[in-house]
Amino acid sequence: MLEFSGTGQWLLVVLAPIVSAGLTKGLMLFAPRWSLIDHPGHRKVHDHPTPLVGGLAMLLTLLVLQAAIGRVPFGSWSLLAALLLVTAIGVADDAHELSHRAKFVAQALGAVIIVSGTSVWVTHLGDLGGLGDIDLGKWSLMVTVISFVGVMNAINMIDGLDGLSGSVSLVPVLLLGYLAMTGNSQDLLFELLLLAAAILGFLSLNFRLPGRSKALVFMGDTGGMVIGMLLAWYCVKLAGSPTSLIHPITAVWILAVPLLDMGSVMLLRLHQKRSPFHADQQHMHHVLLKAGYSVNQVVAIMAGCSLIYGVIGITAERSGVPEAAMLVAFLVLWGLYVVALKHPVRLQATAKRLIPPLSA
Numbered sequence: 001m002l003e004f005s006g007t008g009q010w011l012l013v014v015l016a017p018i019v020s021a022g023l024t025k026g027l028m029l030f031a032p033r034w035s036l037i038d039h040p041g042h043r044k045v046h047d048h049p050t051p052l053v054g055g056l057a058m059l060l061t062l063l064v065l066q067a068a069i070g071r072v073p074f075g076s077w078s079l080l081a082a083l084l085l086v087t088a089i090g091v092a093d094d095a096h097e098l099s100h101r102a103k104f105v106a107q108a109l110g111a112v113i114i115v116s117g118t119s120v121w122v123t124h125l126g127d128l129g130g131l132g133d134i135d136l137g138k139w140s141l142m143v144t145v146i147s148f149v150g151v152m153n154a155i156n157m158i159d160g161l162d163g164l165s166g167s168v169s170l171v172p173v174l175l176l177g178y179l180a181m182t183g184n185s186q187d188l189l190f191e192l193l194l195l196a197a198a199i200l201g202f203l204s205l206n207f208r209l210p211g212r213s214k215a216l217v218f219m220g221d222t223g224g225m226v227i228g229m230l231l232a233w234y235c236v237k238l239a240g241s242p243t244s245l246i247h248p249i250t251a252v253w254i255l256a257v258p259l260l261d262m263g264s265v266m267l268l269r270l271h272q273k274r275s276p277f278h279a280d281q282q283h284m285h286h287v288l289l290k291a292g293y294s295v296n297q298v299v300a301i302m303a304g305c306s307l308i309y310g311v312i313g314i315t316a317e318r319s320g321v322p323e324a325a326m327l328v329a330f331l332v333l334w335g336l337y338v339v340a341l342k343h344p345v346r347l348q349a350t351a352k353r354l355i356p357p358l359s360a
Contacts, residue, residue: 012065013193020061020201024217027053035095038218050215052094054166054202055223059087061198066191074191078117079233082110086152086229090222100277103221104149110229111148115141120233122147122240126247130324133242147236152228154258157265159224161285162215163207163299169227170199171306172254175314176234183245188237195230208296231255246317249326253313256330257306261285264338282341291348292357301355309333 031037031051038050063080066073073080089106092098115121122144125134136143159165177192202223205216219227238244239251252259261284266276288298316326340347 008069009190012069013190013197016061016065016194016197017201017204019065020058020198021204022201023060024054024057024202024205027051027057028217034091036091036220038094038220048214051217052220052222054206054217054219055090055221055226056087058198058202058219058223059083059226061201062194065194074230074233075187076114076118076120078114079120079229081117082113083226083229085113086110086225087222090220090225094220094222100275103225107149107152107225108145110225111145114148114233115144120144120236120240122236122248124240124242124248126249126323128249128323128327130322144236144240148229148232150259150262151232151235151255152225154255154262155228155231156221156224157262158258158283158285158302159219160283161289161295161298163203163296164285164302165219165224165227166199166203166206167299167303168257168306169231170196170203171257171303172231172310173199173234175254175307175310176231176238179238179245179314183238185245188234192234195227199227207299246314247323247326249323249330250313250317252330253316253326254310256309256313256333257302260334260337263334264341267338268341282344284337284341287341287344287347288351290344291351293351293355294358297355297358 028051031053036052038052040048063073074083086106089098089103093103121140123136123140125136125143127133155165155169158168173192173196177189177196180188180192202217202219206218208214235251235255239246239248264284265280265282268282269276269278269280285298285302288301289295293301313326316329317323
């Protein structure tokens with residue numbers, strides 16, 4: 001069993017949910033003054049003004065607790081600079097709703113800061129064609145930037161229900177933590193467990209619980225970009241080079257739910273001759289909600305799928321399944337996801353036969 005280098009790190013992991021929830025509650029007091037309030041709208045599921053400070057509180061939790069033991073946050077000043085940049089843009093967007101172009105530029109710039117100051121690059125794609133490892137060479141920088149921007153947007157786009165984005169993010173964080181543990185990577189395990197604990201603290205105020213029918217706070221675009229950047233960071237660290245712990249396609253399976261949802265919805269929007277960033281209710285969580293499932297049921301279904309896909313990816317790699325076969329299987333899954341969202345009525349009927357809504 002892998003052990004941390006002292007009781008201090010374990011103590012920080014235990015304290016992180018309390019600190020995260022406490023900072024969130026504290027920041028909620030200032031949310032109206034800072035205009036960090038999400039008001040109800042025609043596309044939105046919630047019906048009450050809700051503070052958008054969860055993401056900021058989670059980042060502060062991670063920074064404060066790592067600084068408390070004299071540790072460079074996440075072991076990288078470049079990553080910290082990139083996180084502060086996307087946090088600033090995220091807060092500005094949560095307060096004033098910036099354009100998609102402005103957010104995209106900030107995300108790309110954050111990714112460039114990371115690749116400019118670290119060796120955390122996607123240098124290969126694995127043996128996806130069955131002909132040997134695909135070395136990216138000069139394309140490595142571009143693919144790394146695209147990977148970071150893609151994951152950040154995927155987490156942001158799936159943030160549509162109380163508890164959904166946090167739960168769907170928590171699953172891959174824990175799976176990556178398991179991989180870090182089995183790979184005897186102590187620092188990564190600590191950071192991932194700390195991130196998971198901070199998300200749990202946020203979820204304690206974001207999830208719908210007995211006696212509480214609505215979220216008290218949202219993570220906002222700030223949270224989506226921060227968690228997305230950190231998920232991309234750890235996936236690249238664990239899968240970005242030929243000597244990494246896992247294959248790149250395994251990391252894709254671990255992030256399957258947000259990636260499938262983003263890729264499918266954007267593809268449908270392009271097919272409908274609309275902007276891929278045009279907000280609508282074609283996401284899987286919207287379709288399931290309209291099928292009669294409660295918010296918590298939808299969250300459980302999608303978080304459960306995230307766990308299943310991640311376990312499939314890890315098990316397939318450790319069982320020696322060829323990377324090319326894992327890629328084909330993922331593309332088939334993506335195709336089924338697109339077809340399902342394109343025919344929501346059929347999807348709803350099939351889903352209700354497989355998992356009857358409790359409300360029914």
